Amino acid sequence: MENLLPRFLEYVSIDTQSDPNSKTTPSTEKQWKLAKKLVLELSKIGLEKVSIDENGYIMATLPSNLNKEVPTIGFIAHYDTTPDYTGANVKPQIIENYDGGDIVLDKASNTVLSPDYFEDLKQYEGQTLITTNGKTLLGADDKAGVAEIITAMEFLIQNPEIKHGKIRVGFTPDEEIGRGVHKFDVKKFGADWAYTVDGSQIGELEYENFNAAGAKVIIKGKSVHPGYAKNKMINAIGVANEFLSLMPPREVPEMTEGNEGFFHIHGIKGDIENAEFELIIRDHDEEQFQARKGLLRAISEKLNNKYGAIISVEINDQYRNMKEKIEPVFHIIEIAEVAMLKIGIEPIIKPIRGGTDGSQLSFMGLPCPNIFAGGHNFHGKYEYVPLESMQKAVETIVKICELTGEKF
Known part of the structure; x- marks a missing residue:
């Protein structure tokens, strides 16, 4: 878990803004820089069958350590950031032991992250917050999800006493412009179901979307x-x-x-x-x-x-709304809900007021609800993420893997 924060900070330092006017995949050349880095890192921590295709889709496998057959599950996140706000020269600020008051992001422009306006801040008093410097977005959407998935896989590799089935990892470009899984090879991915780690506040578990x-x-x-x-x-x-x-x-x-x-x-x-x-x-x-x-x-x-x-x-x-594809396999929601409860999180099950790669994947044959990555105020200079929420996301992923191995 000690690699989670430095891993995340390194990812957000790389500009991966996507471009809706581009016809290529990825839509911007700069996304390749992080994509290639992720491929190297997945191999370094010990995952197998690490691959990246000509469109920037990354896949990797953590083999089962069980002596029985259980469903293969997947975890998916996107590494691009929104074109709505600049993601160049991101310089995060780390606020330790947050005191519950205003956070000055940029003094010169009087850009302030205040709990008077962003009320969610109040629940993170005493925690470590990662914010912007008031001039860019942060990129927790969805580099927090990427960092959490890799850290969870690293934790499972380092703790083989935790039993789990085969796990597939997938990272995609261009989610922010609605093309994140247009060229995703569901058959190659080979999971029975998956979870996107792309939600907001701690506890979110979503299987309905617009x-x-x-x-x-x-x-x-x-x-x-x-x-x-x-x-x-x-x-x-x-x-x-x-x-x-x-x-x-x-x-x-x-x-x-x-x-x-x-x-x-x-x-x-x-x-x-x-x-x-x-x-x-x-x-x-x-x-x-x-x-x-x-x-x-x-x-x-x-x-x-x-x-x-x-x-x-x-x-x-x-x-489309993925609800119709998730309800027939509702046990995948129940597993995630139990996983959160077992690590002390109260699940927040609610519709997504937005989209997710999971909605398209669900209609492509891969049921794929969404779980929290921990960030707030995405797509702008007020974006932040509590480190403790990211740590709980890692624990949730690990527990989902463990529970799936136990259930089947």
Whole structure:
């Protein structure tokens, strides 16, 4: 366990930001630097069949030390970081024995991590926090998961008295741009089920996630001299604003929680003749998810009837709610839940308000719920992770391996 912190700090020092506009896999060349390092480290700690393919997918095996056949289980994490915020020149700060007060991340910009705003901080008083320096993200999403999986495998190798079946490890690129497992070889991985180690706070155990789609609304206007524009000009910017006004104003991320779905506008640009905006659509309920997509088409039809055929809507499904694939094999949730309880963690079973590689893997034939990696405030400069949460994630992985060997 002593290698966990230095391992994590080394990983976050390497910029692995992914790029949604790239057509390659990995989407950025810089992801290869960490990927190649992980391959060497997996071999160094003693895992077998360590491999990396032409797309940056890493796999390795810890052989069974049992004299009976039990299911093969896997643990998966991603090594890229989000394009939403810079991951270059990450310089973590280590706050030992956190006193429960404000943490000044960057004095010059008055960037403060405060429990008055981020209330989750209050539960970590007295612990060791790893934060940013207020200028970058941290990268605990999901380099904490990567470090925890490797540390857990190292612990099992060093403690052979802990009995377990065959364990497979997988690390993927480009999760943050929704392509993390598009080229993942489930058959080659060869696990009966797996767990992504990519959740947030300690205790999280998730097997429900949003149904998800991305959409682009494109508007073609008509530019006419404004002095002579009556009944002639069609201002694409104005039509875009009208389109947005017809969408439910409270069904947005900042006003929803739990199982509530939303629309999220994340990009807009335009002039009089051309305007477009991009959004994501999220809902746990399949019928409501389809209704949300239908609403965009209905608004488009209404405005096209008003202005002529000037609006097109492109909708692309991204991933589905994995609940339907996990419920038939619910024992994999029960094993993780018992594992947490046995090491003194109260499981927090709740839907993911986001996506996970596990959702796509579940529909590819590998049931794959998500367990906590310990971090908070992902994708920005307020990101942090308690060291003690990371240590408990390692213990959870080890205990899941042990319990699976005992159960079957």
